[in-house]
Amino acid sequence: MYQFNSGFELLELTKKYDMPISEIVINYEHEMTGDDRELIINKMAANLDVMRKSIEKGLKDDIKSVGGFIGGDAKKLYDKIINNFTISGETVSKAVASAIAVSEVNASMGKIVAAPTAGSSGVIPGSLITIARKFGKSNDELIRALFTSSGIGIIIAKNSTLSGAEGGCQAEVGSASAMAAAALVELIGGSPEQSLYAASFAIMNLLGLVCDPVAGLVEVPCVTRNAVGTANALICADLALSGIKSIIPFDDVISAMDNVGKMMPCALKETAEGGLAKTTTGIKFKMNFSGD
Amino acid sequence: MNLREYSVFDIMGPIMIGPSSSHTAGAARIAKIARQIAGDDIKDVQFILYDSFASTYKGHGTDKALVAGILGLDPDDERLPHSFELAKEQNISVLFIKSDKDAQHPNTVRIIIKDKSGDVTDILGSSIGGGNVVLKEINGMNVEFTGEYETLITKHIDKPGIIAMVTKVLAEYKINIAFMRVYRQLKGDNAIMVIESDQVIPEDVRISIENINGIERAIVINSIKNTY
Known part of the structure; x- marks a missing residue:
């Protein structure tokens, strides 16, 4: 039996079967759907393929978003990396540029994987694909990492929400960042406990983040928040891998996120009635955008 | 939770x-x-x-x-x-x-x-x-389904025996019913049946169901999961 409803239960399963999180999640999926292992792995490989292509497209093509507020930003950052001129260094900048690339492809009606949502679709591919390349990890290891991410996402979905409309951006980019951080830890050889510490740090750092899209579109500030969710995932994975422990367990962090989401006013949950959407400039952009 | x-x-x-x-x-x-x-x-x-x-x-x-x-x-x-x-x-x-x-x-x-x-x-x-x-x-008829399962929808006349005939055809082809609901406007009038199944419903099964006396149309909506 590979069913789990909490981080605690997931850790117990990794101990009971002496398996990494990714393997528990693959078994969970097999048990739940009856699909065989090969099909499950192939479906995830298809996700990875779309993720890679969306990064390539975003770094190469001239992107223009539907609302017209963003586009071409991934390329701008990538030029800085090529010229060896970034403050945060090559690894963070590459991961961030990749995340922005996916987010821009999304905003321009290109093909992406909702991971876990379209609005937060840059974080997981940006961080995992960049770090896998840096450490020479194989495609199979990367596919495994996506199962680790999914396991964390399942726990969040069961105990709180992954939707900005229900829980604010903390639930979207915050969750994506936690899913990425946990997977990075496993990818680099950390323990399941360390994966959950990394996921805990990631959400703690973004707790309370509101969802306030300008003109109601998945453009500003969504794209730069994907950037920060990506950098946060890298940092939180490093914290956990260095042996730092979260004193608040993952399940408590999720419960805190859920409480904060419930306390958050509706104006700050994707309705574009507060935050950046209601600034003088935000309102002006909404008026200028011809598409209602 | x-x-x-x-x-x-x-x-x-x-x-x-x-x-x-x-x-x-x-x-x-x-x-x-x-x-x-x-x-x-x-x-x-x-x-x-x-x-x-x-x-x-x-x-x-x-x-x-x-x-x-x-x-x-x-x-x-x-x-x-x-x-x-x-x-x-x-x-x-x-x-x-x-x-x-x-x-x-x-x-x-x-x-x-x-x-x-x-x-x-x-x-x-x-x-x-x-x-x-x-x-x-x-x-105009209230229904509720998600498209997550393979879904069979029939437009039929509300009369005894129709549902049994439909489920009999599905049973013959070993198609398991996950959920099933029947809706009607008035007694003896137009009705809709929504059956969500675990298996793909092939075209010949759909035709067999559509040929049942009293069934006006049978529609199959492919599951999102099967088209992933």
Whole structure:
């Protein structure tokens, strides 16, 4: 039996079967759907393929978003990396540029994987694909990492929400960042406990983040928040891998996120009635955008 | 805690055309289900948009996604952003109307489809997040199904024995019924049956069911999972 409803239960399963999180999640999926292992792995490989292509497209093509507020930003950052001129260094900048690339492809009606949502679709591919390349990890290891991410996402979905409309951006980019951080830890050889510490740090750092899209579109500030969710995932994975422990367990962090989401006013949950959407400039952009 | 069982691919996925799973992928899915109910000879479509669909549809490409669904495109089809041109090529006219009425759920659309023979299909559906949808009305009758399962819909006359005959055919082909509901307007009048199944329902099974005396039409809507 590979069913789990909490981080605690997931850790117990990794101990009971002496398996990494990714393997528990693959078994969970097999048990739940009856699909065989090969099909499950192939479906995830298809996700990875779309993720890679969306990064390539975003770094190469001239992107223009539907609302017209963003586009071409991934390329701008990538030029800085090529010229060896970034403050945060090559690894963070590459991961961030990749995340922005996916987010821009999304905003321009290109093909992406909702991971876990379209609005937060840059974080997981940006961080995992960049770090896998840096450490020479194989495609199979990367596919495994996506199962680790999914396991964390399942726990969040069961105990709180992954939707900005229900829980604010903390639930979207915050969750994506936690899913990425946990997977990075496993990818680099950390323990399941360390994966959950990394996921805990990631959400703690973004707790309370509101969802306030300008003109109601998945453009500003969504794209730069994907950037920060990506950098946060890298940092939180490093914290956990260095042996730092979260004193608040993952399940408590999720419960805190859920409480904060419930306390958050509706104006700050994707309705574009507060935050950046209601600034003088935000309102002006909404008026200028011809598409209602 | 939420008791729903999540597949890994509910969380990591779907593969879709951006920018919004609820406003783009979900919209395309509702319209594709509407097409499967209405049939292929579509001539003219009206979309009545409610709440958040009405206020932000252009910026989310909801309009393009809805038209793409009507053309039978999946939410991950890269032709989705060009659906208006494709509809024009197929001589399908489309019209968008913003409603100021409340629809109980933020992302709701009514789709009124006229086909070449003049028949009208009227469906109401909501996009409930993550690309998931709920169909709420077919031709004025309240229904409820998600398209997550292989779905069989029959239009039939409300009389004894019809349901038994349908389930008998399914049993013969070893098709397991996961959920089943029957809806009717008036006793002895038009009725709709919605059967959600675990297995694919092949075309010959659909035809056998449609040939049952008292069944006017049988429609199969392919599961989202089978088309992943």
